Amino acid sequence: MIKKALISGVVFSSMLLVGCNGENEEVTELVVSDSEEEAVDALTNEENDEINLLSELQTEILAAITEETEIDHEAIAIMLGGNLKEMSISVSFPKDLKVDDTEIQQIIEDSIQRASETENVAINEENVTITIEKY
Secondary structure, rough: OOOHHHHHHHHHHHHHHHHHHOOOOOOOOOOOOOHHHHHOOOHHHHHHHHHHHHHHHHHHHHHHHHHHHHHHHOOOEEEEEOOOEEEEEEHHHEEEEEEEEHHHHHHHHHHHHHHHHHHOEEEEHHHEEEEEEOO
């Protein structure tokens, strides 16, 4: 799935760049070479594990927030960026909901701690940036 998304992104970006260069050129068919596929396959198991852990952490945070605050999961937007050494987490929810930001922050910190204990991975909370926004 990641391979297809990456290849699709490369194809889309290439088409976008060709369309934005200001010249009227014919767009030729883009063929993905084997070397590009090999580059996608070159992700190590460690990188795949890190991606999976971040995905699981995002799911864990969403589940914990919905469980502890009774906010509908569809009203919450969560974005995780970075890696296990330096991570940014952004949580957004409607401004009309009566939820304390410190409660959300504590739920996120607890989720990080549970995920790091479950996966036996050290996540330094000092290198985690948490942003809470209301829309």
